[in-house]
Amino acid sequence: MRVLIPRGGTWGDDVARRVADAGFEPLVLPLVTIEPAEDQERLRASLDLLAAGRVDWLVVTSQSTVRVLPRIPASVKVAAVGSVTAASLRERGVPVAFIPTRQSAAGLVDEWPIREGRVLWPHALDARPTIAEGLRRHGMQVSEVVAYRTVPVFDSSDELLDAVTEQTGPLPVVDAQRLQRELQASGHDADEVLTALEPAETPIDAVLVTSGSVAKQVARLGLSTETRVIAIGEQTAEDCRKHGLRVAAVAARPSAEALVAALVAAA
Numbered sequence: 430m431r432v433l434i435p436r437g438g439t440w441g442d443d444v445a446r447r448v449a450d451a452g453f454e455p456l457v458l459p460l461v462t463i464e465p466a467e468d469q470e471r472l473r474a475s476l477d478l479l480a481a482g483r484v485d486w487l488v489v490t491s492q493s494t495v496r497v498l499p500r501i502p503a504s505v506k507v508a509a510v511g512s513v514t515a516a517s518l519r520e521r522g523v524p525v526a527f528i529p530t531r532q533s534a535a536g537l538v539d540e541w542p543i544r545e546g547r548v549l550w551p552h553a554l555d556a557r558p559t560i561a562e563g564l565r566r567h568g569m570q571v572s573e574v575v576a577y578r579t580v581p582v583f584d585s586s587d588e589l590l591d592a593v594t595e596q597t598g599p600l601p602v603v604d605a606q607r608l609q610r611e612l613q614a615s616g617h618d619a620d621e622v623l624t625a626l627e628p629a630e631t632p633i634d635a636v637l638v639t640s641g642s643v644a645k646q647v648a649r650l651g652l653s654t655e656t657r658v659i660a661i662g663e664q665t666a667e668d669c670r671k672h673g674l675r676v677a678a679v680a681a682r683p684s685a686e687a688l689v690a691a692l693v694a695a696a
Contacts, residue, residue: 494576
């Protein structure tokens with residue numbers, strides 16, 4: 430069983446090791462990369478306010494945001510969307526005051542502990558407005574700024590398919606279920622349909638999806654409907670479905686260990 434891991438670096442290496450330990454074949458192929466925010470002046474202005482202690486709370490929703498943060502004064506409380514982001518903050522020496530039990534943007538909003546104060550939320554360019562809108566409903570004064578952009582590694586779907594094919598062999602032109610329907614509709618009998626389906630092997634048996642931007646790139650692959658899509662959380666699962674992916678399992682926690690555990694359960 431070949432498993433596509435669409436992120437590289439130390440995270441991808443760790444997941445690949447866990448996938449191999451589970452008895453599967455890992456394929457590490459980063460589909461997205463992180464680029465600086467286009468409006469660096471606005472980002473610097475927001476981070477200067479943070480460094481000066483002119484906000485009460487900093488909300489951090491990804492490890493990519495952690496990389497751009499300045500020194501955070503002790504007067505500012507920090508909220509992390511989940512344990513992985515919190516660990517990255519603590520590695521930088523940043524204490525974390527709040528992590529929601531349900532580790533997602535919606536969970537953070539639902540469990541938010543106070544009802545007044547100033548919040549800074551640096552986020553990805555394509556971030557959903559869940560946190561800003563939710564915290565404002567709670568009475569918070571929310572300032573938000575784009576901290577980074579998530580961009581595709583491959584400019585076209587053809588480049589993406591070529592990259593996968595180089596490591597896996599030919600991709601199926603159409604998925605088996607759609608081919609079966611088309612053949613039957615054209616008057617072929619059951620034996621002909623089965624014979625036509627036999628050679629169509631899926632080079633990717635499962636894919637681990639860690640964000641909405643990754644889900645979008647996975648959808649460009651046109652994988653078989655039999656490919657198991659494993660999402661790292663409920664929000665990512667929703668993003669997968671929005672892009673037409675059928676989710677086989679959702680990790681219990683947003684971590685590499687839980688993601689691979691969900692893969693094993695789905696397999």
